[in-house]
Amino acid sequence: MHPATKPIPLVRPTITEADRAYLREFVARDLEEACEEEIASFEQEAASGLGVAGVAAVSSGTAALHAALAALGVGPGDEVVIPSYTCVALAHAVHLSGATPVLADNQCSLEGYRFSPSTEQIHQCLTRRTKAIVVSHAFGSVAEVAWGGGLDVPVIEDFTLSLGAKTGGRAAGTLGMIGVCSLHAAKMISAGQGGIVASRDLRLLDRVREFASFENRVVGWRRAPASDLHGSYAPAANYQMSGLAAALARSQWRQLSSFIARRIELAAQYTYFFSQAGVECPTVPVDGSNVFYRYLIAVPGRVTELIERSASQGIELGRGVYPPLHVLLGLDAASFPGAAHCVERLISIPLYPALEAGDVARLLAAMKEALSRTAVAA
Numbered sequence: 001m002h003p004a005t006k007p008i009p010l011v012r013p014t015i016t017e018a019d020r021a022y023l024r025e026f027v028a029r030d031l032e033e034a035c036e037e038e039i040a041s042f043e044q045e046a047a048s049g050l051g052v053a054g055v056a057a058v059s060s061g062t063a064a065l066h067a068a069l070a071a072l073g074v075g076p077g078d079e080v081v082i083p084s085y086t087c088v089a090l091a092h093a094v095h096l097s098g099a100t101p102v103l104a105d106n107q108c109s110l111e112g113y114r115f116s117p118s119t120e121q122i123h124q125c126l127t128r129r130t131k132a133i134v135v136s137h138a139f140g141s142v143a144e145v146a147w148g149g150g151l152d153v154p155v156i157e158d159f160t161l162s163l164g165a166k167t168g169g170r171a172a173g174t175l176g177m178i179g180v181c182s183l184h185a186a187k188m189i190s191a192g193q194g195g196i197v198a199s200r201d202l203r204l205l206d207r208v209r210e211f212a213s214f215e216n217r218v219v220g221w222r223r224a225p226a227s228d229l230h231g232s233y234a235p236a237a238n239y240q241m242s243g244l245a246a247a248l249a250r251s252q253w254r255q256l257s258s259f260i261a262r263r264i265e266l267a268a269q270y271t272y273f274f275s276q277a278g279v280e281c282p283t284v285p286v287d288g289s290n291v292f293y294r295y296l297i298a299v300p301g302r303v304t305e306l307i308e309r310s311a312s313q314g315i316e317l318g319r320g321v322y323p324p325l326h327v328l329l330g331l332d333a334a335s336f337p338g339a340a341h342c343v344e345r346l347i348s349i350p351l352y353p354a355l356e357a358g359d360v361a362r363l364l365a366a367m368k369e370a371l372s373r374t375a376v377a378a
Contacts, residue, residue, distance in 0.1 A: 007314040008363055011186035014259060014353040022251040026244070035243025042241075042250040046196055049253065050171050052179075056197045056208045057246055061160055061182025063212065063239035064195035065093035068156050068178045069132060070235075071197075071207035074099050078131035081153075083117050084326040085339035086136045089182075090158065091325055099131065103326055106138075108341040110282045110298055113290055115320075115342060116143035122151060137162035137172045139294040139320065140263070141284070147175040156180060161293040163188040164260045173198050183249050188293055189256055191249035194241050212239035260291045262353040266360065267292040270349060273364050277371055295351040296320055302374050303347055309370040315363055318348035 026034060039057050047055040058064050074080060076098035082090045085106040094101040102125045104117040115138035122133060122145065133151055135143050136158040142165050145151065155176035159165075162172040163181055173179030179198040183191035197208045214236035241249075252259075267282070274281040280298035284290040299306055307317045324339040326332075333340050350363060 005314050005362075006359075008316065008350050008355075008359050010316040010318045010348060010350050012350075012352055012354045013185040013190040015190070016251075016255065018255065019248060019251045023244070023247055026247040031243065035246070038243045038250065039241055039246040042246040042253070043196075045250060045253055047198065049256075050174055050179075050198050052174050052198045053200045053202050054198070054205045056205050056212065057241040057249070058195045058197060058208075058212050058239045059241055059245075060193055060239075061158075061180065061184060061187075061195040062089045062093050062096075063237070064180035064182070064197045065090065065134070065156065065158065066096045066237070067208045067212045067239055068180050068197050068204075069093060069097040069099070070211040071178070071204045072132050072154050072156075074131045077129065079127060079129040081122055081125045081130060081133045082325070083134075083136050083339075084324045084336045085115060085321050085342050086138075086158075086325065087160075087321065088325065088328060090134055090136065091328070094134075100129075101325070101329075102127075102130070103329070103331065103336065105336045106324075106338040106342060108338045108346075110280055110296065112144075113139060113141035113282055113284050113296075114144065115139060115141070116145070118144070119146045119150060121338075126151075126153065132156055134158055135176065136160075137165065139296060140165060140292040141290045142167040142172050142175075154178070160187055162291060164256050165291045166288045174200070177201065178204055183245075183252075188259065188291070189249065189252035191241070191245040191252070194245045194249055211236050214238055259353045263292040263351060264290075266351050266355060267295055269360065270295050270351065270364075273367075277368065279371065292351060294318075294320060295349045296346045297349065298345045299347055299374075300345040303345065305374050306347060306370050309373060310366055313366040313369075315366045316350065319343060320346045320348050 043055045043057050074097045078099040079102045080094045080099050081102050083106050084103040091101050104121045104125045107114040130153050132154045134156045137143050140162050157173050157176040157179040159173035159179050160182040165172045181196050183194035199205050271281050310317050326336040
């Protein structure tokens with residue numbers, strides 16, 4: 001790689017001039033008053049955009065899931081079903097709650113972008129101790145599970161990677177009892193760090209807010225007599241979103257539709273290129289059900305070599321999810337063939353709105369060369 005050539009990372013936040021202008025306007029205000037107003041306004045706009053009763057803004061995606069589990073009463077002795085092929089943050093949140101994560105295997109199909117566990121795979125994990133199920137919408141698609149109550153356990157949706165995707169006219173994050181979403185810098189929209197909890201049940205959101213702000217656990221506790229507070233302690237956290245993060249998130253939220261349009265445009269270019277190259281790539285309907293957080297191709301037996309060849313040209317490729325949770329938890333790989341299949345054959349290609357036309361041209365040229373060399377070596 002020429003030293004002057006700019007590397008193309010796997011993920012990069014898309015911070016626009018509109019964001020910079022909004023943040024300049026925000027910091028020029030009376031910040032003590034502006035912060036509370038900005039958080040409340042962001043929550044209202046997010047709830048309206050998703051079509052839910054309310055949204056609680058928190059400090060991270062992990063905080064969102066931990067607070068959601070707390071709101072559902074999940075604790076020691078309980079089990080929570082989560083996928084194996086997913087972000088390790090899900091396991092962290094379950095352990096923070098004191099519960100035990102139970103891993104479901106994943107599907108592995110580029111046709112329809114099906115990588116979330118099926119209803120049957122989830123059912124195989126349910127026991128009398130199961131207190132909640134976390135369904136992760138994978139890479140921009142909406143998971144196909146029994147949303148109508150067929151799972152008989154509260155379902156938390158992690159819609160981080162599919163923010164803006166819809167199915168049957170409903171947004172990802174609004175299909176289960178409660179939805180959580182990370183607003184980390186590398187996600188669909190960025191707050192730098194941040195997250196949201198969404199629900200149609202305002203009582204659940206009240207519990208989320210109580211847990212996420214220890215000072216709000218007992219309203220008015222600083223002025224209450226000690227007799228009123230006797231025995232009132234309950235564990236809580238400091239998971240509140242900052243006003244500055246809310247300002248960036250609010251500006252980004254307003255641009256979500258344009259971000260998604262750019263992702264779908266790039267995905268169409270990639271699909272044309274890789275299908276012409278004879279590489280297995282996604283086949284998905286153009287109906288808003290996939291917002292392409294990640295663009296995956298299948299290259300069985302060539303994953304490591306393609307990643308290394310592309311890296312030598314300044315192109316960072318990924319593996320979708322790596323390593324899967326069953327590896328980190330030391331479980332038998334034979335019980336997770338779908339997750340293992342994903343790791344062994346899938347590569348993630350950089351796709352985000354900040355990619356410029358020149359970046360795309362160089363990326364595809366590098367992929368053409370890497371695929372050609374790998375084919376010759378094989």
